[in-house]
Amino acid sequence: MYTKKCLIYEEQSEVSSSSQARQKLEGLLNKNMRIRMTDGRTLVGLFLCTDRDCNVILGSAQEFLKSTDTFSQSEPRVLGLAMIPGHHVVSIEVEADSLDDTQGFGANH
Structure with missing residues (x-):
């Protein structure tokens, strides 16, 4: 019985942290991002979306x-x-000019 309660608590905790992460990502939508890549290139553009594999889509890159x-x-x-x-x-x-628009991206809300 005790293990079931712990699992339920852990599941609720994971849902809470994933919804916080989702909110932070949603706050970054349409912000200018600078992405450095393994081959030395840097891409700058509007953050449009990402997926579970951490692939990133930039617009106007x-x-x-x-x-x-x-x-x-x-x-x-x-x-x-x-x-x-x-x-x-x-x-x-996050580019400095669009960081002002995020209203404390790194801060806990």
Whole structure:
């Protein structure tokens, strides 16, 4: 009997944490994201969606190549709609101008 109560509590806890994660993700929709990939490229665009495998869809995406010379700024390549496989994602950042719109993305609500 005790184990059933623990399992029910754990299931409720998982539902609560998953709904909080979902709310945070929904708060990031249509925000500018900067995604660094394993091959050194950086993609910047609007966060449209993700899935369970951490694949990310960016709209109005631009690609920036990794520069060997720190002083040279290459022109971005316009991609439009882009899908980034989750296993190629190194880091994801919210652009500073859209961070103000999220009203405390990192804060607990």
